[in-house]
Amino acid sequence: MRLRFRLNGRDVxxxxxxxxxxxxxxxxxxxxxxxxxxxxxxxxxxxxxVVDGQPRLSCLTLAIHxxxxxxLTVEGLAQRGGLHPLQEAFVETAGVQCGFCxxxxxxxxxxxxxxxxxxTPAEVREWLSGNLCRCTGYKQIEEAxxxxxxxxxxxxxx
Amino acid sequence: xxxxxxxxxxxxxxxxxxxxxxxxxLAGGTDVLVAIRKGQERPKLLVYVGELPELRILRDTGxxxxxxxxxxxxxxxxxxxxxxLPILRQxxxxxxxxxxxxxxxxxxxxxxxxxxxxxxxxxYLLEARVRLVGPGGERDLPVGEFIRGxxxxxxxxxxxxxxxFLPYPPGQxxxxxxxxxxxxxxxxxxxxxxxxxxxxxxxxxxxxxxxGSVAPTVLRPRAVEEALVGRPVAPEAWExxxxxxxxxxxxxxxxxxxxxxxxxxxxxxxxxxxxxLPSPA
Numbered sequence: 001m002r003l004r005f006r007l008n009g010r011d012v013x014x015x016x017x018x019x020x021x022x023x024x025x026x027x028x029x030x031x032x033x034x035x036x037x038x039x040x041x042x043x044x045x046x047x048x049x050v051v052d053g054q055p056r057l058s059c060l061t062l063a064i065h066x067x068x069x070x071x072l073t074v075e076g077l078a079q080r081g082g083l084h085p086l087q088e089a090f091v092e093t094a095g096v097q098c099g100f101c102x103x104x105x106x107x108x109x110x111x112x113x114x115x116x117x118x119x120t121p122a123e124v125r126e127w128l129s130g131n132l133c134r135c136t137g138y139k140q141i142e143e144a145x146x147x148x149x150x151x152x153x154x155x156x157x158x
Numbered sequence: 159x160x161x162x163x164x165x166x167x168x169x170x171x172x173x174x175x176x177x178x179x180x181x182x183x184l185a186g187g188t189d190v191l192v193a194i195r196k197g198q199e200r201p202k203l204l205v206y207v208g209e210l211p212e213l214r215i216l217r218d219t220g221x222x223x224x225x226x227x228x229x230x231x232x233x234x235x236x237x238x239x240x241x242x243l244p245i246l247r248q249x250x251x252x253x254x255x256x257x258x259x260x261x262x263x264x265x266x267x268x269x270x271x272x273x274x275x276x277x278x279x280x281x282y283l284l285e286a287r288v289r290l291v292g293p294g295g296e297r298d299l300p301v302g303e304f305i306r307g308x309x310x311x312x313x314x315x316x317x318x319x320x321x322x323f324l325p326y327p328p329g330q331x332x333x334x335x336x337x338x339x340x341x342x343x344x345x346x347x348x349x350x351x352x353x354x355x356x357x358x359x360x361x362x363x364x365x366x367x368x369x370g371s372v373a374p375t376v377l378r379p380r381a382v383e384e385a386l387v388g389r390p391v392a393p394e395a396w397e398x399x400x401x402x403x404x405x406x407x408x409x410x411x412x413x414x415x416x417x418x419x420x421x422x423x424x425x426x427x428x429x430x431x432x433x434x435l436p437s438p439a
Contacts, residue, residue, distance in 0.1 A: 017161040017163075017164075018161075018163070018164040018165065018206075019162040019163055019164040021161070021191075040195060041192045041195055041196070042188055042192060042254075042257075045257065048257055054260040055256050055260055056257055056260060056261060057188075057257050057261065059191075060186075060187045060188055060191045061187060061261075062161075062184075062187065062191070062204070062206075063164075064164050064165075064166050064184075064206045065187065065206070065208070067166065108256065111256065112256070127256055130254065130255020130256060130257055130258060131255075
């Protein structure tokens with residue numbers, strides 16, 4: 001199929017089998033290897049991207065699912081050469097160790113802050129419950145998201 | 159894995175044509191794509207019905223809510239119309255993870271027909287009716303007749319779940335849902351109990367119970383529902399019903415839990431329900 005969608009703020013058009021996984025399309029056809037494949041069956045959240053403002057698992061999403069949609073991957077988070085406040089916060093709290101789960105956490109957290117700019121620690125934990133991390137530790141990740149929420153509030157107020 | 163051919167029909171009648179040719183409906187993909195990956199299924203054509211307007215209605219009829227099969231759990235949770243169905247919201251909030259809730263649909267849960275399907279517990283409690291559409295037109299089935307067994311439904315070849323009708327329960331029942339599993343998120347329940355309980359003057363006036371993961375389908379333990387009528391709302395007054403509830407189950411042993419454990423947990427969930435209800439002042 002001739003697939004058209006918005007990816008990280010740009011219009012994209014490519015020929016792709018309609019049943020191709022979004023994950024493969026991103027990584028292999030478009031070279032965006034920030035999105036990771038963990039379990040491949042919806043248990044780990046490593047492949048989370050944001051589609052029309054909602055978190056979505058790219059391993060269980062086909063090309064056909066994103067036709068005409070707005071897709072955001074970790075590559076689209078940073079703007080104008082600087083890190084996104086979420087990424088900065090992950091660095092500051094040591095919320096990244098091996099980094100494999102990080103893009104998924106970032107995108108899930110991004111979707112949370114879109115709908116809830118003032119999450120409580122419990123809401124952060126609940127929202128990230130579908131993302132697995134095997135080395136960093138969840139506490140630093142929770143702190144990173146809370147810190148980023150605060151940064152983003154300052155940005156908006158300034 | 160070679161991609162499976164997939165099409166995105168422009169309307170319901172085109173979708174039904176593809177289904178008649180042997181296509182398999184695809185909505186959120188959270189079950190179908192996992193089954194394909196595990197080699198349990200290899201459909202020759204996936205028919206993407208997730209964005210068909212006919213499957214995305216949400217209509218308050220006054221008697222209840224007609225919910226299009228392709229609405230996602232997240233959409234239902236966010237929609238003001240589901241406020242009148244607290245049990246539905248309570249159950250949907252526990253499904254999977256935020257991403258899974260943004261992808262999965264009620265129609266998909268129905269067709270997967272898992273005995274552990276959380277949303278199905280709410281559908282059994284609400285005595286939902288499933289509306290099917292196929293080459294021969296439409297028909298309605300009670301959820302308990304639509305689901306025949308694990309992954310088995312009354313869908314005829316070429317048929318599709320179009321919507322689900324959720325009648326508003328009469329009065330002001332208390333809603334309860336508790337599932338026991340090994341991880342809070344993305345958990346496939348070892349056992350779950352949902353309930354609608356009408357209480358008057360500290361006693362049970364009427365109760366609907368639905369058990370998940372302890373039988374080939376979600377189960378309504380009618381004997382326990384009847385035995386609850388007139389009982390005071392207090393765990394000690396329900397203790398003799400624990401074995402009755404356990405006896406109603408037909409659990410299996412699998413990698414998540416043994417049958418015996420499931421039977422016991424189901425019984426204990428009844429006492430958890432008694433504790434969760436407001437006790438007589």
